[in-house]
Structure formats: structure tokens, C-alpha cells
Amino acid sequence: MYLIREIIFIRTILSFVHGAKILGVFPVHSGSHFTLGFSLMRELAYKGHEVTFINSFPQKEPIRNLRDVSVEEIEISVTEFVNDLERFGKMNYWDQLVFMSTLGKTYTENVLKHKNVQNLLNSGEKFDLVIMEHFWNEAMTIFAHHFNCPLVYFSTGPTSIFNSHLLANPSFSSYVPNFLTTHGSRMTFLERLTNLFLDILCDIYMEFRSIPEQNAVLKAAFPNAPDLKTMMYNASLMFVVSHISIHDPLPLQPSIKYIGGHHVGSLKPLPTKIKQFMENASEGVIVFSMGSILKSSNLYFQHKEVILKVFSKMKQKILWKYEHDLDGLPSNVMISDWLPQQEVLAHPNTVAFISHGGLLGMIESVFFGVPILGIPTYWDQYKNIEDVVRRGMALKLNLHDLTEETFSNALNDILNDPKYRKNAKLRSKIMQDQPMKPIDEAVFWVEYVIRHEGAPHLKSAALHLSWYQKYLIDVILFLSFFGMFVLFFILSIIKCVFFNRKVYINPYEKNK
Template sequence: MGAYSHFTLGFRLSKELAGRGHEVSFITAFHLERPVKNLREIFIHEIVGSLTEQKKGLYDMGKMTYLGQLRWVSNMGNFYTDLVLNNKDVQKLLTSNEQFDLVLMEDFVNKAMTIFAHRFNCPLIILAPGPTTVFNNDLFVNPSPSSYVPNLLANFGSDMTFWKRLKNTYYDIAGQLFLHYALLPEQNAILKEAVPNAPDLKSIIYNASFMLTASHISLRDASPLQPNIKEIGGYHVGPLKQLPKDLQVFLDNAKEGVIVFSMGSNLKSADFPKAKKDAVLKTFAKMKQKVLWKFEDDLPEKPDNVKIMNWIPQQEVLAHPNVILFITHVGLLGTIEAIYHGVPLLGLPVFWDQEKNIEEAVLKGFALKISFPELNEDNFACAVNELVSNPKYRQTAKMRSKIMHDQPVKQMDEAMFWIEYVIRHKGAPHLRSPGLNLRWYQLYLVDVALVVLSSITVLFVGIFYACKRVFSWKHEKSKKE
């Protein structure tokens, strides 16, 4: 996937595996800065440039309907899946005699990539770039009741009203239908064209052994997880690098605190409409705190307390004790980094899971939300001042941070354990749910419900006609008398 945040998720695991002595072949859309021992890079250079034009529409994506967002993201997934599978180096790999012990695949609208595990006849571990969703629960028969597990694109938490539960049910059912009748057939066509002898996609996608999710209980509400699904959210954080000297001085000298502002690796602050940019600048000009803003262009009108940078070493900056607020688009990785370091959030969600991420943070008590289309000077200034002046947000953020850190092993160590566990146990089939052996109507007891309803119907019909016969007999008898 041609987004740096997705690259980070894959690279951190690949680098760690290589460092522990495994020989890793890493298919990536981003060229590695320096060679890594035991890690072979298969660089798909055309992905990032090809997706650049599509990314320009991200600020409008949040205005789309639920199905519109699914269609937009699946089109992007189909595009880069096709690029990867038809890349000459990937084709060479797929037709080679190489042997592998495991395939680790990021699952993001690219189901055709499961061909690697089938081709090399080895276990498959799914890396979900977020929590379990309608797109991956069925791979493990993981229960996800619509009554209290919000859909990935829902703008509410688990405590739902009737209407929210109704909306959530629609999201889940529509998502399942989209997955099975749009995304999977399209991915299957891409697979068949790139790998002519490939089996039907639906015959191999349910062979995954395990799933690691990039989410964490410190952010979201508890929900069911099968034994072969583990949360490792936060594993990508660290080790922290030394900050550039000028940035270190800027942060150290911020006696009133620092506000960090970043819209992530896909969205650009430089693309803000003028009215929204002016609203932000006017607010910052009135603040006594310093502001570090990831801004990708010149900004001559910025006030003196604002420092702009084309790229921010976000983890290292958020770890600085003088940082008191993180203004963000609420991508999952940035949200997790803020929780990891105990920094409250002001969320400006734009698209996809960002609404859900900020809703959960607001409900947990360490964030406020302004949907990006609604951003103006009044609500932005009000939210920033509330978060900066009210200590309850930072106290709650520190409490959520303790939850993330309070576990028996570090997230990366847990990831390594389960990856090597699956290798040791040849796919760990003992963790596989028996539900995968059932058809959908058996899994959801539709056949049982039909038999029970049919039996009850027959019983009531029988009682009705029996009563009718009795009344008719009595009526005839009374007439004769």
C-alpha cells in the first residue's frame, strides 16, 4: 500500500524478524533508507507515484456515503494489487523455486495477495492495519455483534441507541455484501489475470492461520477475539531516535508547552482551504504556547510562535515532556502514539476510520472532536483552549497510557512470539475455529431457526384445525339436538 503509515507497520515487523535471525523478503512501496541484514527488499516503485493523484481526493472522501467510501477504497486497493502482482520482480518470485516458512500479509483491500501463501504452501498470518472489521472477521469466524461493536466507519462508540444499532447493522450487512459481491470478485479477476493458474480466491482466503491487529484495548472498547487473533497496537513505537538539534532546542525552550499539529502522511495541511488555514493561524497567534505544525509548503504569514516542518519525527516529538496537545486527523498510528506517550488529542477527522477513532477517544475522555468540514475559527479556538487549560484531558491521557504499557510483554515481543509460534506449529491448526467448517446458514443457525419456526407453525396450524373441527362438531351436534 502506497501510504507511509502502512509501510511503517510492515517494516517494523520485517526488520524485527530479520534482527532475530529470520531471512525476510519484504515487498514494499517505499525504498529502504539503508540495507538491513537478512532483509531482501522487493521495491514496487510505481505504487507511490501512481497513487499520488488519487490521494488528492482524500479531503472529499469524508463527504461520501458509506458505500461510496467502500467503493473509493476498493478501487485504490484493486489498483495497487494489480501493480504488485504484475511487477516483474514479484512475478519472478511467484514462479521461482524458493521456499518459505511463513507469509505475513497486510490485509487492506488486497485479498488477492493470499496467493503467496498458497503458492509457497506455507502458513499465512494476516496483519490488520486496525481493529477487526467486517473485512476480516469472516476469515476467522470472529464474532462481531452489531449491537455493541461499532463498524469501522461508524461515527459512534459501543454504547448505541436503537437508531445507532440500526445504522450499525446496515453498515455491517452492506459491508458484507460489498465484500462478497464486489471486492472479492474484482480481486479474483485481478488474481486470475496476473497468475493464470491461480485457484479461485474464495478457496484460499479462509486458510489464514492467525491475525495480528494494529489496534489496542487502551483506545477501543472490548470486543470478542478468537484465540488466533491478538492485538499488538503500539508495536511500531520506538526505539526513539535523537531529535535534530534545532527541534530539540525549540521543544526544550517551550516553557508554556508545545502544541503539535499534523494531518499525517497522506493528507497535507498545505491543501487546507484558505478559510480553514486562516482560522488555524488566527487561533495560534493568540496562544502563549509554541506550535509545531507539519506544513508542506512556505507559510510566510505564520505567527512567531509557530514552527513549520515538511516532516515531523512524530514519535520522538510526542515523547517530549513539554508537548501538551496533539492536533491530528486521527489516523490510527498517530492516535496510538499519542496514547503511548499520554498526550491528549484534538481530532479533525476527514475519512475512513478517523471518525471512529476520535469518537472512541472522546468517549474515553482524553480528546475533543471537530469534523474537518465544520472547522472554523470559533470552534477551533474553543477546543484548543479547553484542551490546553483543562488538566482532566491530560490526566485521562496519562491513565490510558498506563493501560497500554501495563501488560506482561511488550507488543513487539508478543508479535514475535505468535509469528514464531505459527511457524513452529505448522500453521497452528489447533487454534482454528470449527465455525470455518460450516456454511453461513449453519453458522448463524438459519437452518435450525427455519426448522423450529416450521415446527411451531405446523403445531399451531394443527391446533387451529383441531379446534375448528371440535367447534364444528359441537355446532353440528347442537343443531341436531
């Protein structure tokens, strides 16, 4: 009987976990953001979970256990922001915050009022868990509240001042670099001073502008919704796309899990045309991509002209992700509007990767041990590039400083100095030396949260403290006033004993 009860219990647990209904919320219209979310959602579907996936890139061929809720029309609403991305790199810190929060507000509004999302919210369905990409969209925590289930955040980057507060993760300005800087953890005095200033600036911006804006978006879409802060600080877990091979070690709460590299999967065969091009490259292949948002075809004419001149003089072949036809293409250059990036980076003939510094490309380059020439243009790309530069596997070149001389010199340095490839291979070894695959770890923690009904035991007590309590401001003030009181009391006693004492004069002595 005991054995039978054990078998029934185990089967109940397994059926509960492997049959869970999971809602994934990844609506950002960006190929890289989609890839990160899709990799996890697809794996959960493969594991037998029933996955509903809000996204902007619905599948053309159905995947078992995965249902798309398409919001691909939001691309139109964010087009004006995408067109401004090349200007983004010239903005000051405050304007960058305004740009990003306005972008987030725009796409959040459009997603929440989208007919497909509204149909889902009004469907009466039940979910066991919501996994939500966190990207300037806190109002979307309404999904977990509406379906009365645990919430897991998915950060498409490392821990930072913009997400650490959600799970009370320590973020000391002395050694945790701000997202808007290119600092590493080992900062000089001036860098720490700048870092502290930017942390305070970001805190002020989020507290008094970004979060109130998101709360207004929430109330406009759901007038009866609770205040945003009661929902956004109620998450069970956060996945972070980071790894110590790329980012400096930082403190983590037990409720925050690194899964950097989870999207790097089994490689598919290369398309015939690309395979032949790469196989016949006796001097190696340089892979060039500016990502999925700021396309190579949108580069300024003078930049394209410089790039083509330098490529025409290279003995290597160049595989360039370019979205339209291009006149004057050198014979050693092949363009394609799409590249199987993992597969071409994994090819043994690949000798360098020219990249805008998107996190996916950085992770894939590290995983496959490919040196990088980074040309960042906006937001996290500057810091991503600097992180791999500090590890000796990359060089950085500013797009606004791109000339034939600077581009040629940087590219030749990456190709001819063996230290870059050596350090890239070292970082690859570190990233691949893990006890389990990141995707398997992500699935485990998703199922863990479901098994433990939100896993409240992982949540830090700091989530229940006010900011002044968290930083012991009340204790410091108490000790300061108490110390001042004690000092005043001691000084008063000294004054009474030594300075207010009356001298006694013998009257007989006085008459004499």
C-alpha cells in the same frame, strides 16, 4: 542418551524457528501502513529470521536479514485517489465503499504485475510463512498459496465488519460498531438500527462487488489460481492494531491477537534544531501533523490562513509537520517536512497534539499521555477520534467547519481544562500495563504458527459453515416448519374430536 536426545530436539526446534524464511507483503504507499509492517518485519529480522519484505519504502541502508522487494512505483497509480481524500469526508457510505475498494483494486493490480514481484514469484524460492497486510487486497493471498505456506493477516486497525469474517470472529451489530460509524459499543436503539443497516450494506458490498472484483484481479494475473474464497479463508492468524486503552473490548477468536503499540520502540535523540526549539518552550509545545497521505501543505488556503492566525496568538510554541515553505509564519511556529513523531510526543514539554486521527498517531498519543485535538478527514479517522473523545482525552473539530473561532476555542479547551491531560495519562497507564511488549507478543505468535505448521488448532469451526448455517437460519426454518406442523396436527385433532363429531340419536326416542 535421553539428555542428548533432548538437546538435539531443542536445538532442532530453535534452528527451525529462528532460521525461518518469512515473506512480508505490505505494499500500500502510505508512511503509516509501512511503519506498522516494517516494525514487525525488522524485529523478525533482528530475531534471526530471513525476511523478504514487499513494500513501497525500500531501505537506503541495508538491514541484516531483511531484503526489500520494492514496489514504490505504485505511488503514481494511486495519486488520483490521494488527491480526492479531502472530498472523501463528504461522501455517503456507499461512495466511501466504492472509493476504498477501487483504490484497493488499483494498487493490487499494480503490485501483482510489478516486475520485482513477478521475479520473486518465479524465483523458485521457498517460504515458511507469509504475513500480509489486509487492506482491500484479498487477491494477494495468492502469495501464501503460491509458496504453499501458512498465511497470517495483519490488519492496520481494529476488528471490523471488513476483517472479522476472515477468521469467523463474532461481530454482533448490537454492540460491535461498524467501521463507518462513530458509535461506541454502548449504542442507543437508533444507533443499533443504523449499525445493523450498515453491517448489512457492507456485507452485501463485499459479497457482490468487492470480493468478485478482487477475484477478477486474481484471475487476470494468475489464470490458473483457485477461487479467491478458498484462499482468503485459510489464514492461520490475524494481528490487529488495537488495544483496550483506545478501543472498546470486543470478542476475539484465539486466532486474533491485539498488538496495538507494537511500533512504539526505543526513542532516538531528537534532531538538534527540533530539540532546541522544544527545550526553550517555557509554555509548552503543540505538535501538529495531518499525517503522511493528506499532507498539511494540501489543505485549502482558507484553512491554512485560519490556522496561522490562531497560532500567532498562542503563547505555546507550535511544531508543525508541513511539507513546503510557508509564507507569513509566526515566530512561535516551526515547520518541518518530517517529524520524529514518537520522540516529539514523548518530550515532557509537549502539551497537545493536533492530529488528523490516524491510528498510529492516536496510539502514540495514548502511549505518551498527550491530549488530542482531532481534525479527521476520511475513513477510520472519524471513528478513531470519537474513540478517544469518549475516553475524555480529546476534542473533535470537523475540517469543513474550521474557523478562527472554532479552532481557537477547541485548542484553548484542550490546553486549559486539566481533565484532558488527566485522562490522557490514565489511558497511557492502561496501555503500558501489559505482561509483555506487543512487539514481543507478535514475534511469539509468528514463531508459534511456524512451529505448529500453520496452527490449524486455532481455527474456528465457523470457517467451514455457510452463512445460513453460521446464523442457524436452517435450524430456525426447520423449527418454524416443525412447529407449524405440530400446531396444524394438534388443531386437526381438536377439529376432529370436537367439531366433526356426529350426534347419535336413539331411533326409539325419535319415534316418540
